[in-house]
Amino acid sequence: MRDFLQRPETIAALLLATHIFLVAVAAVLVSMNRRPSSAIAWVLAIIFIPILGAIVFFFVGYSKLPKARRDKQREVNSLVLSRTEGSPLVSQGQDWPEWLHSAVALNNNLGALPMVKGNSAELLPEYNGAFDVMIAEIDSATSYVHVEFYILALDATTAPFFQALERATGRGVAVRVLSDHLSGLMFPRRKETLALLQDIGAEYHPMLPVRPFRGEWQRPDLRNHRKIVVVDGRVGFTGSQNLIDASYNKKGNLKRGLMWHELMMRIEGPVVRELDAVFATDWYSETGVLLALESSPGVPGQGSAFIDAQVLPSGPSFDNENNLKLYATLIHKAERRVSITSPYFVPDESILLAIVTAAGRGLSVELFVSEVGDQSLVYHAQRSYYEALLRAGVRIYLYRAPKVLHSKHFTIDEEVAVIGSSNMDVRSFSLNMEVSVLVHGRWFVDAIRGIEDENRVNSRELRLEDWLRRPVAQKAFDNLARLTASLQ
Template sequence: MTPTVILSTIWLVLEYAMKIIAIGVVPENRRPSSSSAWLLLILFLPVVGFPLYWLIGSPWVTGRRQQVQQQADEIIRTHALGLPLIPEGADASQGLDGVIAMNRDLTGLPCMTGEIHGLLADAADTYAAMAEAVDGATRYVHVEFYIMAWDATTDVFFQALAAAVKRGVKVRLLVDQLGSQKYPGWREFGRRLTAIGVEWRLMMPIDLLRGRWRRPDLRNHRKLLVVDGERALVGSHNVIDPSYGSRRNEQIGRRWHDLSVVVSGDIVLEVEAVFAMDWYTESGERLDPAEHFIDKPDLIPGGSVNAMQLVPSGPGYPTQPNHRMFIALMYLAEETITIASPYFVPDESLLTALTSAVYRGVHVELYVGAEADQFVVGHAQRSYYEALLEAGVQIYLYPAPAVLHSKYMTVDDKVGVIGSSNMDYRSFALDYEIMLMAFDGNLVDLLHRNDAHYRQVSTVLTLEEWRQRPWYEKYVNNVCRLTSALM
């Protein structure tokens, strides 16, 4: 046999060995859609698919990060012992108590009370409100965002941090490296933070020269601010100009439209706990419970006071708490469901829950952008429109060039959920997220008012209109739908 024949034979044996191994390994504890996508890639392009699978195929973290997550969960569960399932005076009837119990079992975080101080939509108003909260800080400020940039729009916030440090306030800041480093000013960002006295760390850092390697597909997508343990902000805003530092975006008027909520009360303890876990993971510093976890007066739900539960999720939570919460709430709906999500790429279970709600007679509204800022996810999302429209979901297209980036859901007049999580596989399994669920107060009313605004400015997509799209667009949508299951 010639060397060429020998090499070809060896390669053929290796190729089939990889394919046979993949068939038995890839489907383990994995969604069918994700398994199919990985297997197709490996079977058609084994040289690319097999190494890529071993590099990023698992959606879960291992090693130290997994240990930190488990330790933090145990500490939270210990501190929550003895707390009631539902705060005194709250009404969690019609099955909501089961959702609360599930969330607590999966994350350890109990249902508490908190007061809402308003929703924030406009970026400049949001950063001004954040700066105002920091201006009132006397002890510490904790900042954690996926994307941050010190630009003309966000300067008011960073100047507030600088002034706080000068007053003797401790400022800790977490920023995702891959999420932020592609935006203008990144090279100077860390130096500027250090210069004003902020203690900061990168989340999920990658620095091969220093032996720091993290899965590039696993990111920390959380967005939160805590001031003195008294007030917190969670939502979808990143700390960056709403044009995301792009001249082209400015020229065409493309701006990201977000929604965040400001809260006080016991619920701030849970936001603080999430930050403490992430800070310890990246810095090794344990926050002093005596300083950062101080009990607050109990509030009775009603008006601006809500019963609340924070639901963190991410690679450290194999049970995907946010995904399960969304689905469970959809099955509780009796009258209405509204969803705003920039990236709506449901798996089989979520799609079934949403369309089943329509078949039960529930009125379902989905608010998405007419144009997406990400090619693959945007087209993958569009591949689901026909099934949704056929079931009777009303799809509202938020007008371009704006990018609808809000992330929330309401069910009936009962419960609202707002935070950082999209409704796609990345937010369910690959990104660290937080969602705030609230009921028996005014959050759901505030979100319904926001629905009315979105409804007024958006265009309704009809099934007849959607079926007239060209064949090549359908093809691209379906290819991206398959690819999205890998991400």
């Protein structure tokens, strides 16, 4: 028997049988509740690189947060729904386009937050100027300041923001701060940043910490990508900007002269309470402490100067891909124009279909992306979609270097817009915790359209004939990079 087991052909047969068994098991496990394209990509990875593929799948193959975190999300959702049922703050949408009602109902079912009326808003397209406005509001705080950023770093640009937090704690204001754990490890001066927060009396917690020896573990690339500041439940900020210098303090960026171009939004009114509920959920997930969910957000404003707004949180703490469903719905509902700005554009199949279908229906469809990229695989993966978009009639604008267009927003027709932290890519749809704000208001859309017009002036339009002439090596690398997008 020993001789039989030691024969080369026996060993080869056993290895083959083991491989077949692993592939069969993987096919079943991988395909459960997963898109067919993603399942096929994972199965192929396990077939061709069985050991490495299985190890990688073990670490990053499951795209939901642990059950305890998802249960906390459901708990807060229930509390939020109970406080808003029948509320006079909820907009009835008498002046909405007819198609918007179903999109708002979808968001309410997905994220548990309603479309509320009577909000004022201001767009903040200037990088340091956005910090200045936030600092002024923090200096007016009397009760609390909530700060949540994917990247939070102390540097020469952000030092005044931290000084404002210190002044707030000195007045007895409660300052609570969250930032993503792993992203913080990738940037300089993390120890100094955390030490300062402790010294000034702010309460800080990392989001989604990956510290297995403390029992803190989930898929490591599930990250919290939200950007939120709320002051006293009165004024809030959200958008694309992180709390860091516009160069992101990286030597490569400084050498190339790269500077990030962002868009933030300052909001007042009932929607601030809904944005604060997203912060409260993340705080509860990281600390086990459920902050009071404000029940009286004030009287909504009236008139054409005010907007209806609906906050939509999304990410692996939810059972659905909330932002993906919202974005696909809005693009399909559009009747005249779709304008998308996304620094990382690696669309899900449904989003790509919605965009090319909109162009095929005769709508004016345009996409703003950066001419340069800071993440090589994502940059090349998104380039692999350009040909299909151009052939469908989508106009693509490449924002000129050395600025990196990092804003995240899009507009539908003349009255509807979305702004927030979410890219239009598979990572933001499936793996990152994001926050988006759906807005109805003609003047607000006009304001974003003004920013889109400025971006168009600062971009060069990509033409199909020029794109098809790019080197073969670039085409090959773009298409190979695209394959990685399916491993979700």
